[in-house]
Amino acid sequence: GCCAMGRAVGLAGLLVGLFLVPAVLVSTSLRRGAPWADPEPELAEWELASGAVPEDSLWPLPQWLRTSPRQLQLAPGRFQLVHGAGSSAGPACGLLQDAFRRYYEYMFGQSRQWKRGRRPLGARAEPQLLQLQVVIESRDPGCYSYPHLASSEAYRLTVTEPVAILKADEVWGALRGLETFSQLVHEDDYGSFLVNESEIDDFPRFAHRGILLDTSRHYLPLKSILTNLDAMAFNKFNVLHWHIVDDQSFPYQSIYFPELSDKGAYSYNHIYTPTDVQLVIEYARLRGIRVIPEFDTPGHTQSWGKGQKDLLTPCYNGEQPTGSFGPVNPILNTTYDFMTKFFKEISSVFPDAYIHLGGDEVNFDCWKSNPEVKEFMKKQGFGIDYAKLESYYIQKILDIVSSYNKGYMVWQEVFDNKAQLKPDTVVQVWMDNNYANELSIVTGAGFTAILAAPWYLDYISYGQDWKKYYSVEPLNFPGSEKQKKLLIGGEACLWGEFVDATNLTPRLWPRASAVGERLWSSRNVTNLQDAYTRLTNHRCRML
Amino acid sequence: AENEQPWGTPCTQLLVFVATPGCDGFPSLDSKESYKLSVSEGSLLLSADAVWGALRGLETFSQLVGRDENGTYYINKTEIVDFPRFPHRGLLLDTSRHYLPLRAILETLDVMAYNKFNVFHWHIVDDPSFPYESLTFPELSKQGAFNAMTHVYTASDVQTVIEYARLRGIRVIAEFDTPGHTLSWGPGAPGLLTPCYLGKYPSGTYGPINPILNSTYQFVSSLFQEVSAVFPDFFLHLGGDEVDFTCWKSNPKIRAFMKEMGFGKDYKKLESFYIQRLLDIISSLGKGYIVWQEVFDNGVKVRPDTIIHVWKENSTPYMEEMANVTKAGYRALLSAPWYLNRISYGQDWMAAYQVEPLKFEGVPEQKDRVIGGEACMWGEYVDVTNLAPRLW
Numbered sequence: 001g002c003c004a005m006g007r008a009v010g011l012a013g014l015l016v017g018l019f020l021v022p023a024v025l026v027s028t029s030l031r032r033g034a035p036w037a038d039p040e041p042e043l044a045e046w047e048l049a050s051g052a053v054p055e056d057s058l059w060p061l062p063q064w065l066r067t068s069p070r071q072l073q074l075a076p077g078r079f080q081l082v083h084g085a086g087s088s089a090g091p092a093c094g095l096l097q098d099a100f101r102r103y104y105e106y107m108f109g110q111s112r113q114w115k116r117g118r119r120p121l122g123a124r125a126e127p128q129l130l131q132l133q134v135v136i137e138s139r140d141p142g143c144y145s146y147p148h149l150a151s152s153e154a155y156r157l158t159v160t161e162p163v164a165i166l167k168a169d170e171v172w173g174a175l176r177g178l179e180t181f182s183q184l185v186h187e188d189d190y191g192s193f194l195v196n197e198s199e200i201d202d203f204p205r206f207a208h209r210g211i212l213l214d215t216s217r218h219y220l221p222l223k224s225i226l227t228n229l230d231a232m233a234f235n236k237f238n239v240l241h242w243h244i245v246d247d248q249s250f251p252y253q254s255i256y257f258p259e260l261s262d263k264g265a266y267s268y269n270h271i272y273t274p275t276d277v278q279l280v281i282e283y284a285r286l287r288g289i290r291v292i293p294e295f296d297t298p299g300h301t302q303s304w305g306k307g308q309k310d311l312l313t314p315c316y317n318g319e320q321p322t323g324s325f326g327p328v329n330p331i332l333n334t335t336y337d338f339m340t341k342f343f344k345e346i347s348s349v350f351p352d353a354y355i356h357l358g359g360d361e362v363n364f365d366c367w368k369s370n371p372e373v374k375e376f377m378k379k380q381g382f383g384i385d386y387a388k389l390e391s392y393y394i395q396k397i398l399d400i401v402s403s404y405n406k407g408y409m410v411w412q413e414v415f416d417n418k419a420q421l422k423p424d425t426v427v428q429v430w431m432d433n434n435y436a437n438e439l440s441i442v443t444g445a446g447f448t449a450i451l452a453a454p455w456y457l458d459y460i461s462y463g464q465d466w467k468k469y470y471s472v473e474p475l476n477f478p479g480s481e482k483q484k485k486l487l488i489g490g491e492a493c494l495w496g497e498f499v500d501a502t503n504l505t506p507r508l509w510p511r512a513s514a515v516g517e518r519l520w521s522s523r524n525v526t527n528l529q530d531a532y533t534r535l536t537n538h539r540c541r542m543l
Numbered sequence: 544a545e546n547e548q549p550w551g552t553p554c555t556q557l558l559v560f561v562a563t564p565g566c567d568g569f570p571s572l573d574s575k576e577s578y579k580l581s582v583s584e585g586s587l588l589l590s591a592d593a594v595w596g597a598l599r600g601l602e603t604f605s606q607l608v609g610r611d612e613n614g615t616y617y618i619n620k621t622e623i624v625d626f627p628r629f630p631h632r633g634l635l636l637d638t639s640r641h642y643l644p645l646r647a648i649l650e651t652l653d654v655m656a657y658n659k660f661n662v663f664h665w666h667i668v669d670d671p672s673f674p675y676e677s678l679t680f681p682e683l684s685k686q687g688a689f690n691a692m693t694h695v696y697t698a699s700d701v702q703t704v705i706e707y708a709r710l711r712g713i714r715v716i717a718e719f720d721t722p723g724h725t726l727s728w729g730p731g732a733p734g735l736l737t738p739c740y741l742g743k744y745p746s747g748t749y750g751p752i753n754p755i756l757n758s759t760y761q762f763v764s765s766l767f768q769e770v771s772a773v774f775p776d777f778f779l780h781l782g783g784d785e786v787d788f789t790c791w792k793s794n795p796k797i798r799a800f801m802k803e804m805g806f807g808k809d810y811k812k813l814e815s816f817y818i819q820r821l822l823d824i825i826s827s828l829g830k831g832y833i834v835w836q837e838v839f840d841n842g843v844k845v846r847p848d849t850i851i852h853v854w855k856e857n858s859t860p861y862m863e864e865m866a867n868v869t870k871a872g873y874r875a876l877l878s879a880p881w882y883l884n885r886i887s888y889g890q891d892w893m894a895a896y897q898v899e900p901l902k903f904e905g906v907p908e909q910k911d912r913v914i915g916g917e918a919c920m921w922g923e924y925v926d927v928t929n930l931a932p933r934l935w
Contacts, residue, residue: 462885463924498889503932543928 057537058183060236060517061525062202072129072161074185074193076108081178084133084165093143095171096134098286103178107185108193127161129195132181134174135167142170146351147238147288149488154203157181159195175288176202176236183541206474208426208450208489209519210239210292211512216246216303217496219270224501226283231509233287234542235516240284241356241491243294244272247302252277252295256345257338259307277349292409293350295343296358298328298393310334313373315366326366330393331376340400347404354426355401359419360411362390391419398422409450415442426488429453436477443483451490455515457508458495466535467528470514475523489519510539554582554618557604560590561597569775570595570661570712572914577626580604582618595712599625599659629900631876631915633662633716634934639669639727640922642694647927649707654935656711663708664780664917666718667696673727675701675719679769680762686730701773716833717774720782721763722752722817735762737797739790750790754817755800764824771828778850779825783843784835786814815843822846833876839868850914852876862903869909877916883934884921 058065081100083090091097136142142151152169155177166177180202185195211232213220229240244252250264251271265271272280284291297304305312305325310332312325329335346355364386367373373389382388394414401408402422409426416438421427426448429438435453442449454472469492475484492515494508513535517525525531563575578591578600589600603625608618634655636643652663667675673687674695685691696704708715729736729749734756736749753759770779788810791797797813806812818838822845825832833850851868853861853875861879868875880898895918901910920934 459888460886462887503929506929506932 056533057186057541058180059513059534059538060520061522061534062180062200063205063522064201066199068197070197071126071194072159072197073126074107074129074195076193078128078130079108079132079193080130081132081134084135087133087135087137087141088139089134089136089141089143089171089174093141093171095143095286096136096174099175099178100134103182106182126194129159129164130162132164132166132178134178135165136169136171136174137167138169140170142172146285147172147290148353149207149290151238151288152203153207153236153238153288155180155200157198157200157202159184159198161197164195172238172288173203175233176204179233179236183538204236204238204520205522206487206489206519208239208491209237209516210241210450210489210491211237211508212241212243212452212491212493212495214243214246214494214496214499215251215272216243216249218500219249219251219266220496220504221501222272222276222279224504225280227505228508229280229284229287229289231505231512231542232289234538235513236520237512237516238288239290239292239489239491240280241292241294241493242280243296243356243495245303246296246300250303250307254342254345255349256341257308260304261307263307264303274349281351290352290354291350292352292354292356293346294356294358294409295346296356296360296411297339297397298330298390299360299362300358301328304328308338311338313366313370316369316371319371322369324366326370327362328393329373330367330389331373336396336400339397343397343401344404347401347406354407354409356409356428357394357397357401357414358411359390359394359414360430362413364390387417391417394419398425412438412442415445415447421447424448426450428491430456430493432456439474439477439487440479440483443477443479443486446486448486448488450488452493455490455492456495457492457511457515458497458499460507466511466514469511470518470528470531471526472515472518473523473526474518490515492516509542510535513538554585554587557587557589559597559601560588561594562590562592565593569709570714571777572630572714574630574661574712575626576630576659576661576712578603578623580607580621580623580625582607582621584620587618595661596626598656598712599627602656602659627659627661629913629915631662631917632660633664633876633915633917634660635664635666635878635917635919635921636930637666637669637920637922637925638674638696639666639672641926642672642674642689643922643930644927645696645700645703647930648704650931651934652704652708652711652713654931655713661712662714662716662915662917663704664716664718664919665704666720666780666921668727669720669724670726673731677766677769679765680732682731683728684731687727698773705775714776714778715774716776716778716780717770718780718782718833719766719770720780720784720835721821722754722814723784723786724782725752728752732762734758737790737794740793740795743795746793748790750794751786752817753797754791754813755797759817760820760824763821767824767828771825771830778831778833780833780852781818781821781825781838782835783814783818783838784854785837788814811841814841818843822849836864836868839871839873840864845873847872848874850874850876852878852917854878854882854919856880856882865900865913866903866905866909869905869912872912874912874914876914878919881916881918882921883918884923884925886933 081104089096151172153172153176155166155168155173157177157180158165166174166181168174168177180200184198185193188194213225213228232240249266249270250260253261253271253273255274261271281291301312302325311328313327313329314321315324315326316322367386367389377389380392398408398421407424409428412427412429412431415421415427423446427442428450429435429442430452431438432453435451439449439451451474455469474487474490492512499507574595575592576595576599578589578596580600580603581588589597589604591597591600603623607621608616610616636648636651655663672689672694673683676684676695676697678698684695688695705715725736726749735752737751737753738745739748739750740746791810791813801813822832826846831848833852836851836853836855838845839851851873853864853868855861856879865875865877877900881895900913900916925933
């Protein structure tokens, strides 16, 4: 026998099924409408976003949505995704061309009807939808640029015969709109592709919607990362926070310092070459996803020491070095020479405006044990407050990175330990204990924040834990309107201690989808029952 | 010499010697799985009483073979004498909560062999779906499967699983769980399940199998006649867990029956009534049976060679249940601490590893009645997309 919950699900599921089936049959017949009389839909028939969505599988739920029971059919052999008249983007826009092909395949991929069939047009009663025209309205569509925090992801989708129109300021909105359109297209029992007449006005609630992947605790082959970027696009995530190196391994192949991965990666097969990195960045770009690398220092750097002598602090037992090492050594000039050169490379390799500098969980024991460090503390007048030494180090790194015109993100400790941060620093709140309070303090001090604390998806547990992630309300913290505006989004984190290519995808998805909707959709989209229906459909579609 | 290998004589053959014939038979609870492995200069010998031991020995041998930095295969001089502590080492898969395609089951059998598991407990049907294509009652899967074309196990699929398992020394024990956990049986077998009542009228919903009708026992008899023939193992798992009495209580005909039989208000007696007749049917088919612990807990009269499957962690602490079951003279299987579907963060393999199945108060004869255990992977949250990394 299995646990009571299982039985409850089974029993309830079947009971719900028994009641739901008749309900669906009734509503379907209403939706199909009478083929012999095609009245203009009454206003009363139009449903608002928070009500029932015809096919119950939009995820995340758009901000504003009107659907009609009136359906249009699409013939895979004839339907086209095209650039509309007046669009500032055209066939030269590689990003959109790529997206057109990709979304065509998502919608019709299973069908074999790509060639024009012999069946005459309009053999079904429903009118044809021949095209989705994409119109980019901004003078600079952004085809060749990288997405950034202020990119516009808004779009308006009008689905009506004979041509549907997708309007967006920039290509990023078009990508979001294409995803939504592909979610509206569905197959009926006979394999016909249909879409309901609809009007959608959509934009993200939060501008930073990220997934953190950890490729140090376990190496993730390129394929895993790319598959994940696809899944992110299905859920309108727009930031890949690439926690690329850490204590355990250093897979990033540096151009200036090849020894770092030579000595620090698990093996030569467990590295990301410059080509790999560019591939990830471009694959992400084509999906409107920013890649923010994290080179976490001064803690979490054991693997750096293998290929960079004298970078890490030697720990002492009394007078003698123990042979083991601690965080980056903050007292040596060579450290900062190294970091200057290293971050020069990172700044040029990764095009995003931001670099994540880490700064979390710095263990002071090793510094405390080292006589030279102790001496330095005295000289600087830090007393025995090692947080000051940490801040001293961080500040120098922040200055280095600033000099390359990059903004930076840091874990909350950097803020908590009172380092001097530039005003546009983004502080990532990750400690679960009373994170609302931390958000208050961070935004109260005028800094931008992103929330990760309640979304550590590596902490698996039995059952439908997606509900827990879905129920988080990021703005539930004490603060003024101005403060609330400083919370620019959040990230679902999948730390890699127990994750590799064998289990990444089923562990991350569809649980992360819950976070995706929380960060995109409106604050009042909280109904778990409705979310369950849409999420189960969405999950099957993602497969 | 310059090119002197540091290795000994290259090994060319592993000689496998099996004392008792039996290549074409099926493994059983009594199968001998012991083997001896002897690796020395110029001689690699694997000897076993039965082919099942040879399979175990081959797995071990394959684990001993190493490869050095140059890619050369090698093996150290070794002497191994091995046999299993417990004869029943099982894995439960649930193909009702989510259908598992054949390849997922076969892959699981492969990994079971790597780990010397020898019983595949196939919890094949349950409330949510009935994927087993029955020859006698084709409507069961036609009406009860998630999709009667795609989410079913044909007779050929079932034989494939049984043979694939046999070739790996794995017994296939099918579980057709009754009288509870049977909602999916209803659509294909009208009249089988108990109609629940709201006051005087049927509510339209159904409960466990209806124990008061003769037609029930005719049906059960025919179905199990087929199941007994299809599955060659001596044992069938008959379930018997988590029977919810609410529906029975609501049904006036059942209440009348209870009165007639003098059961009073004790529905456990009605449950026992059903189970006992079921067990008699199975016995007459020449099969032995395994049942979930409720059958024992509720005082049902079972044959002395019944195996009781302990799964509840806390209603009685499971070690206490193990003591009780074995004290009453029955053989026991332990699953309670091994519900692997209940995932948690971190290295939870350790908790499973540290379970000591015999850690209960009892005399040696009792301890001998613990024939092993099973890791269970219930399917509420498991399908082919996550089965393998969740289980292994």
